[in-house]
Amino acid sequence: MSKLEIHQFPCLSDNYGVLVRDPDTGVVASIDAPEADAVRAALSEKGWKLTHILTTHYHADHTDGNLPLKEEFGCTIIGPRDEADKVRGIDIKVGDGDTFEFGSHSVKVFGTPGHTSGHIIYWIPDASVAFVGDTLFAMGCGRVFEGSMQGMWNSIQKVAALPPETTLYCGHEYTSANAAFALTIEPGNADLQARVKQVAALRADGKPTLPTQLSEELATNPFIRADSPEIRKNLGLESAADWEVFAEVRERKNRG
Ligand SMILES: [Fe+2]
Numbered sequence: 682m683s684k685l686e687i688h689q690f691p692c693l694s695d696n697y698g699v700l701v702r703d704p705d706t707g708v709v710a711s712i713d714a715p716e717a718d719a720v721r722a723a724l725s726e727k728g729w730k731l732t733h734i735l736t737t738h739y740h741a742d743h744t745d746g747n748l749p750l751k752e753e754f755g756c757t758i759i760g761p762r763d764e765a766d767k768v769r770g771i772d773i774k775v776g777d778g779d780t781f782e783f784g785s786h787s788v789k790v791f792g793t794p795g796h797t798s799g800h801i802i803y804w805i806p807d808a809s810v811a812f813v814g815d816t817l818f819a820m821g822c823g824r825v826f827e828g829s830m831q832g833m834w835n836s837i838q839k840v841a842a843l844p845p846e847t848t849l850y851c852g853h854e855y856t857s858a859n860a861a862f863a864l865t866i867e868p869g870n871a872d873l874q875a876r877v878k879q880v881a882a883l884r885a886d887g888k889p890t891l892p893t894q895l896s897e898e899l900a901t902n903p904f905i906r907a908d909s910p911e912i913r914k915n916l917g918l919e920s921a922a923d924w925e926v927f928a929e930v931r932e933r934k935n936r937g
Pocket residue numbers: 738740743796815
């Protein structure tokens with residue numbers, strides 16, 4: 682089995698598009714489709730033909746390209762069963778616990794409600810990669826628009842439980858703002874301090890800060906670190922449940 686080829690490119694103002702190709706079979710998936718023109722340009726740059734779109738959630742900045750790309754390439758759109766009525770052009774509906782084949786690779790689906798009620802993520806274990814949409818970002822997480830804080834915390838725990846060496850592709854480049862916020866929550870975290878400097882250098886060079894590695898998020902992302910004594914102390918939540926610590930961090934970010 683050959684290694685998957687993955688190509689990430691910027692879209693819209695702060696989204697990322699991602700193309701994934703299985704060289705053994707030639708299948709090519711776009712992870713979400715923020716805008717048709719950018720996906721088309723990335724495909725022609727690589728010389729690839731689109732066969733699939735894997736949708737994480739229905740928001741327009743993740744699905745606007747679905748219908749024009751489907752019309753042009755005849756690609757199959759796989760997306761979240763629990764919000765299928767809102768995903769343009771959906772062909773195959775999947776949900777938590779499902780597995781499907783993408784070329785010679787198995788893809789596992791997790792339901793991660795919270796940002797939207799039907800949000801899903803895709804994990805390809807043999808490639809050690811997950812596409813997490815707007816569930817988790819570098820040092821951040823998606824806003825909780827359609828679920829409870831406890832539900833979003835449970836969703837983030839599904840990402841946290843993947844092997845730590847998993848590479849995470851996320852929907853947005855929000856890392857600089859997330860880094861500044863993270864420092865207000867856990868200023869004594871040495872890993873976080875070092876990462877903030879790395880991120881500043883990357884952005885100064887106009888380079889992406891994504892993808893990220895789960896191990897890095899476990900060490901620095903305040904939305905996943907509810908067990909950190911420093912965070913609990915700073916929030917005055919020493920004996921609260923983990924999800925309550927998460928909720929307070931999310932609410933502070935919303936206000937910031
Ligand atoms: Fe979104």
